[in-house]
Amino acid sequence: MTFVVRPADPGDAQELKRLGDEVAAEPEGWLATQDGWRSVGDERRYLRAIRRYPHAAVFVAEAEDGTIVGRLSIARDQHPASRHVADLGLMVAQSHRRRGIGRALLAAAADWARENDVRKLELHVFPYNQAAIALYQRFGFVQEGYRKQHYRQGNAYVDALLMAYEL
């Protein structure tokens, strides 16, 4: 199986909505967003807004048949004192995991960060998400913190690890 990683295009919005809904619906609850992905219109507007914008980017992994099988978003911290920091979100379609797509998307994010004067990447991950933690550690992320009851899932509050990667 081959895939390409490229910047997302507004025309990918429909596919990204499908992927986001699919991953958000997995019963393990990998994502902080579990009520379904944003609408196609909102996704398209966001992708349009960030074209040529130096503060955020979305990368996709596209399979040979044109299906979008991975998404990574990165956004710079807006506080003037931490504009060298950017936050990541990542997902890969269940059907395409363990084929190097997550790693390739992280590499694209690191390249974007270097080109845009970002010196540090950070992300939150649920402590039970062993696949994601293994991927991030293998890439070079380290745990910087443990955030108690940081996300709401239904009526419960769940903990998250804060991980970071210095470029």
Ligand SMILES: CC(C)(COP(=O)(O)OP(=O)(O)OC[C@H]1O[C@@H](n2cnc3c(N)ncnc32)[C@H](O)[C@@H]1OP(=O)(O)O)[C@@H](O)C(=O)NCCC(=O)NCCS
């Ligand atoms: C986490 C996720 C993005 C990993 O993507 P992926 O494309 O499967 O990851 P890769 O194939 O690039 O894996 C790279 C390395 O990470 C580690 N890794 C990835 N998945 C793993 C797993 N299930 N168990 C153990 N190690 C794993 C391995 O070291 C792997 O290298 P290897 O396959 O050569 O052993 C994917 O599982 C996913 O989208 N999960 C649901 C959404 C999610 O959890 N997003 C992250 C929220 S913080």
